[in-house]
Amino acid sequence: MGQSTFKKNLVRVMAVQVVTLLLLYYLQYIFTP
Amino acid sequence: MHPLNWVIIIGWLSYVVYHGISRSKGTKELEGYFLANRSLPWWAVGLSVMATQLSAVTMIGTTGQGATDGMRFVQFYFGLPLAMVILGVTLVPFLHRAKVYTAYEYLERRFNPQTRSLTAFLFLVSRAMSCGTIISAPAVVFSAIFGWNLWWCVALIGVPAIIYSMIGGVQAVTWVDVKQMFLIVGALIAVVITLLVKIPASPHDMFVTAGQAGRLRVYDFSFSLTNTYTFWSGLIGGTFLMLSYFGTDQSQVQRYLSAKSVDEARSSLLISAYWKIPLQALVLLVGVLVFVFYQYHRAPLLYNPAHERMVQAADPETYAQMRTLYDTSHVLIQREAIRAQALQMAARITGEPSNDVNYIIPRFVIDELPIGLAGIFIAAVIAAAMNAISGELTSLSTASVIDFYRRWVRADAPDAHLLIVSRSATVFWGLFACVVARYAVGLGSLITVVNRFGSFFYGSILGVFLLAMIKRANGAGAFVGLIAGMVAVGAVNFGAPKVSFLWHNVIGAVVVVVVGLAISAVTKPSNPVAPARQPA
Numbered sequence: 001m002g003q004s005t006f007k008k009n010l011v012r013v014m015a016v017q018v019v020t021l022l023l024l025y026y027l028q029y030i031f032t033p
Numbered sequence: 034m035h036p037l038n039w040v041i042i043i044g045w046l047s048y049v050v051y052h053g054i055s056r057s058k059g060t061k062e063l064e065g066y067f068l069a070n071r072s073l074p075w076w077a078v079g080l081s082v083m084a085t086q087l088s089a090v091t092m093i094g095t096t097g098q099g100a101t102d103g104m105r106f107v108q109f110y111f112g113l114p115l116a117m118v119i120l121g122v123t124l125v126p127f128l129h130r131a132k133v134y135t136a137y138e139y140l141e142r143r144f145n146p147q148t149r150s151l152t153a154f155l156f157l158v159s160r161a162m163s164c165g166t167i168i169s170a171p172a173v174v175f176s177a178i179f180g181w182n183l184w185w186c187v188a189l190i191g192v193p194a195i196i197y198s199m200i201g202g203v204q205a206v207t208w209v210d211v212k213q214m215f216l217i218v219g220a221l222i223a224v225v226i227t228l229l230v231k232i233p234a235s236p237h238d239m240f241v242t243a244g245q246a247g248r249l250r251v252y253d254f255s256f257s258l259t260n261t262y263t264f265w266s267g268l269i270g271g272t273f274l275m276l277s278y279f280g281t282d283q284s285q286v287q288r289y290l291s292a293k294s295v296d297e298a299r300s301s302l303l304i305s306a307y308w309k310i311p312l313q314a315l316v317l318l319v320g321v322l323v324f325v326f327y328q329y330h331r332a333p334l335l336y337n338p339a340h341e342r343m344v345q346a347a348d349p350e351t352y353a354q355m356r357t358l359y360d361t362s363h364v365l366i367q368r369e370a371i372r373a374q375a376l377q378m379a380a381r382i383t384g385e386p387s388n389d390v391n392y393i394i395p396r397f398v399i400d401e402l403p404i405g406l407a408g409i410f411i412a413a414v415i416a417a418a419m420n421a422i423s424g425e426l427t428s429l430s431t432a433s434v435i436d437f438y439r440r441w442v443r444a445d446a447p448d449a450h451l452l453i454v455s456r457s458a459t460v461f462w463g464l465f466a467c468v469v470a471r472y473a474v475g476l477g478s479l480i481t482v483v484n485r486f487g488s489f490f491y492g493s494i495l496g497v498f499l500l501a502m503i504k505r506a507n508g509a510g511a512f513v514g515l516i517a518g519m520v521a522v523g524a525v526n527f528g529a530p531k532v533s534f535l536w537h538n539v540i541g542a543v544v545v546v547v548v549g550l551a552i553s554a555v556t557k558p559s560n561p562v563a564p565a566r567q568p569a
Contacts, residue, residue, distance in 0.1 A: 014114065017114050024104065024314060027104075027244075028104075031245075032244045032250050
């Protein structure tokens with residue numbers, strides 16, 4: 001895994017996490033008074 | 034419990050023992066037994082990595098935490114994806130290409146035998162203890178729920194895992210992990226679906242109920258060294274914890290050393306990077322939905338049935354009054370206050386800690402789930418415990434044999450002899466864990482206990498591996514740095530006990546690197562082998 005593969009994986013993993021975290025934030029924001 | 038549930042549980046236990054033994058082919062040599070001949074596909078290794086980390090504590094403790102405290106525990110894992118990607122370009126290629134059996138073996142090549150032995154010893158101590166608490170968590174709960182002797186419950190979980198780990202080594206453990214991961218995730222999804230069906234409200238209303246009670250509050254952006262569950266503790270402290278755990282703990286390192294190649298080892302870690310947070314959110318969601326379920330159905334006042342019986346027998350009148358008040362109250366704060374009183378009463382009468390978080394989900398499963406599904410969920414709890422224990426038993430056995438027996442006692446022993454010693458070591462550590470499990474009952478919140486054992490050493494051991502990648506560092510620096518790191522963590526733990534254990538990992542790693550480099554600068558290079566470089 002070279003530098004470019006690392007960056008690609010980093011971007012993919014972070015993208016999935018950002019979507020998950022945004023979903024959790026949405027749940028909190030919508031339903032928590 | 035209905036006999037069909039027992040048939041499912043016994044059937045599953047028999048199947049995994051049979052499956053594990055049937056997967057023991059090719060384990061007649063040391064590399065086959067400890068590393069599956071470095072032949073396992075990335076997806077099996079990846080699922081095994083996740084399975085080893087997911088224990089019965091997750092199934093009953095974390096779900097219980099979801100019911101009482103909501104989703105905020107998920108912040109604990111925010112550093113994990115980043116840690117996995119970092120490990121993919123740092124320690125994984127180093128260790129895999131070094132063709133070692135244990136992570137600590139590499140430290141001797143890089144530094145000296147003392148550093149290797151000390152890190153391996155710390156691993157043995159912390160893992161053996163945590164292995165006991167991992168068995169203890171479900172055993173204590175089963176004992177209270179089914180009214181069995183604690184020893185029987187410990188044996189139900191420990192013995193099958195010891196048998197297939199001892200016979201089949203890492204290969205058996207990995208393939209059993211794969212099967213059991215499907216059972217665990219399937220059981221969690223089935224429980225979520227059942228809850229959605231059984232709660233007499235729309236999903237929107239369920240979330241409103243959970244949200245109003247604060248159970249959907251995930252994020253806490255405050256910066257606090259004393260609070261474990263904040264965004265920053267999870268991201269910074271969590272990254273260091275996960276780097277230490279997945280990068281230097283033999284129970285995890287051994288998993289990816291068994292992968293076919295460096296690329297497959299890296300890919301296996303990425304499965305956790307992608308799926309750990311969603312899986313943890315699912316686990317907590319089960320707890321949150323159980324909380325919502327009990328807003329619409331009659332909830333137990335005390336979830337530990339053994340305590341409930343004792344309290345009812347000791348003071349039936351007061352208990353009945355509390356019960357009536359609890360049932361007729363519809364204000365959450367009032368209900369929680371009544372439950373807190375009942376818990377205090379239980380602690381006074383039983384003389385035991387009253388915290389019953391770990392009993393919420395098992396009680397719900399036994400009382401409310403349909404026949405068959407209850408059996409599947411309990412089998413999944415046992416499966417989770419066995420996954421964690423079996424991975425740890427093989428790693429304890431590997432470190433004992435490779436880092437101590439073969440290194441210091443019989444360097445020239447043939448594989449056949451070492452295999453006998455390895456199998457004996459697996460059984461020894463299994464029995465040791467069972468004894469610890471029996472007496473770990475009084476240690477308090479089990480989740481915290483498991484993590485605390487590790488946090489005393491994890492950060493410092495990570496610091497040593499970080500030093501290994503710095504050219505200037507030498508053996509004296511690594512050894513003194515390691516001791517300084519542990520002393521620093523000990524000082525923080527006793528001097529400032531409020532600092533969250535997540536930060537211990539950061540403190541340990543930083544102190545080891547700083548002290549290690551300082552000592553290396555004033556001492557001669559003592560390294561007999563080449564300095565840290567990516568082995569060819």
